Amino acid sequence: MVHKTDIEIARAADKKPIQEVGARLGIGADDLLPYGHDKAKVTAGFIAGLADRPQGKLVLVTAINPTPAGEGKTTTTVGLGDGLSRIGKKTAICIREASLGPCFGMKGGAAGGGHAQVVPMEEMNLHFTGDFHAITSAHNLLAALIDNHIHWGNALGIDQRRVAWRRVMDMNDRALRDIVCSLGGVANGFPRETGFDITVASEVMAILCLASDLSDLERRLGDIIVGYTRERAPVTARDLKAEGAMTVLLKDALQPNLVQTLEHTPAFVHGGPFANIAHGCNSVIATTTALRLADYVVTEAGFGADLGAEKFMNIKCRKAGLSPAAVVVVATIKALKMNGGVAKDALGAEDVAAVEKGCANLGRHIENVKSFGVPAVVAINHFAGDTEAEIAAVKAYAAGQGSEAILCTHWAEGGAGAEALAERVVALAEADHHGFAPLYPDEMGLFQKIETIAKRIYRADAVLADKKIRDQLHAWEDAGYGDLPICMAKTQYSFSTDPNLRGAPTGHSVPVREVRLAAGAGFVVVICGEIMTMPGLPRVPSAEAIGLNDLGQVEGLF
Known part of the structure; x- marks a missing residue:
């Protein structure tokens, strides 16, 4: 049997006009700003009018520590959303936008996979609605204003040795990590050391994803500390009178993007801070909008639960007043085997002992999630080579942890393959827990x-x-x-x-x-440790396999 690639499945999708997708959530055509036929932004005025509505149930999808074998967290988020829709729940999905860095590097895109995808896949993984370009421009405008201020006399007394604001671009480029700028003489300013981070590590990205509206966005932008004086006094973007122009560049980017899954479940795709170097969650404004329009909102946080879920609970939920009703921890048999010590090239052979050993990683994530007072269920994202004995080992282990592991076949079957997971999530979410709390209080040092x-x-x-x-x-x-x-x-x-x-x-x-x-x-x-805020490309970057075919269609994205 020949399996279609993700991009082939996405290209064959029967997409609804975006106005029909919005109508499923009660968003009128006049409240959408269309970008073509299949994507749109939801207007700020419409969102402001939702403030008094009650909120639906919030479900977080997280995972074990990632391995080269893959876990399929976004795929499971999409599959669960479609599964909830199939069992009659008014559902929306909230995920992050894709960064061009990993898309052309090693990790690939961020639209799900197989028959559990958000479409249009190509646009989502490339320029989409231009949000990341706007964030890059706003960030670098501030960088330009800093050096310009120093050039024209430095009235604020900024110490050039203590400028903390680096530049950004949405690409992996190790050559730009550490640079010297303003070379070439008096006309070009004062030379100093600086560097580039990737756009998804920008504080502007984090601000956009945590802001509640335009005025909150402008206030937060003004609060950015760009550097210090020789007396160690902080200098802010507000001191440079930068926040107004930065807000102008971001006014459209702050409005959430609406698209759809292959099964037409509405999907808000907005914001994209990395989880290993930033807080790893989609925007608060998209999540809270979805919660006021749907009974169930399925969202994800980046990488494993030690990073994404921890920051989701301790940063996003704390700051936005959110309380998750249930958490799904995604695992694959192959990833558990890698955590159990099996080499990547040996993952195809059945190895129940390695699965059981690797389950220690899963168990710790379950324990950590529960420490926030939220119930957890395990989703086994199914691959064709998984054996019955290996699956049984994971189910037995999860049961021993006071949880449950459910086999999910959404990659091959779409929402139908996640209905069992959806039923369990509803049962957990509708039980009366009221136990959620962040890990530490604000007043702790x-x-x-x-x-x-x-x-x-x-x-x-x-x-x-x-x-x-x-x-x-x-x-x-x-x-x-x-x-x-x-x-x-x-x-x-x-x-x-x-x-x-x-x-x-x-x-x-x-x-x-x-x-x-x-x-x-x-x-x-x-x-x-050795974490980098500007990644580099791998020896064989994904970019080498990406191009246009004879029909002018994109090939090689995944």
């Missing part, structure tokens, strides 16, 4: 918050941070930033900071390399 995440989520013995970093955290506390949550930046491949340490390691420590204050987004970024 910043270093204590870092230790709490490291010890309770990663199971580390200690956090290693030199005096300079601890002094910086204390200084921020003294300046009034002590109540901010923590955004950990670390490898996604392990509970530890060593990407090769799979399974459920203990006895490790978390080395903190750098801390950054994201005053506009409202969190402190803690950079651990």
